[in-house]
Amino acid sequence: MKLLHLKNIGFLTDSEYKFTQPVGSQPGKAYGLPKIDKDGVPLRSIISACGTFNDKLSKLLANKLKHLRASSTIVINTFKFVKELQHL
Template sequence: MEQIFNESKTFKQLDEDPTIQKEDKLQRKLLHLKNIGFLTDGEYKFTRPVGSQPGKAYGLPKIDKDGVPLRSIISACGTFNDKLSKLLANKLKHLRASPTIVIDTFKFVKELQNL
């Protein structure tokens, strides 16, 4: 993992953790959206970040590759925008239920064959 994190094209080392500043900025934005009526009180309370942590990095082995290199994973659980992403996913899930959305390539090919 150290070798992966030392790649300057992908990762850079920060002098300080920006999590608290990002949490404060998101809290102010969410409060503004609640005050103008864009968010309900419940949505505001759900999405308001408190005690956020930076993302956690770990590696999963690519067992099908020679030398079993690691695939870097950054987990966003507990980050400042974790609950906001859950709210947005819930609000937008109806868009994925449209009959014009292709679920997978097999369904797409079958629909083409039916045409």
């Protein structure tokens, strides 16, 4: 329903709308990565969303919204940010 609304207001094209429709999905894959710096080497839980129902939608939205991450007002490096604040 929300995708149809985004298509109707012009945020999504017809081909993007069809691309994002969830078809034949699979559940996320769970696995663990070892925390080698901890005693007993516990696992860090990871859930991969590749191939899940919202995988294509997340890729499309990330591509459409990437310009928001390229703003000069976003803090990428905290050390650089602190230096800029000290210069004010």
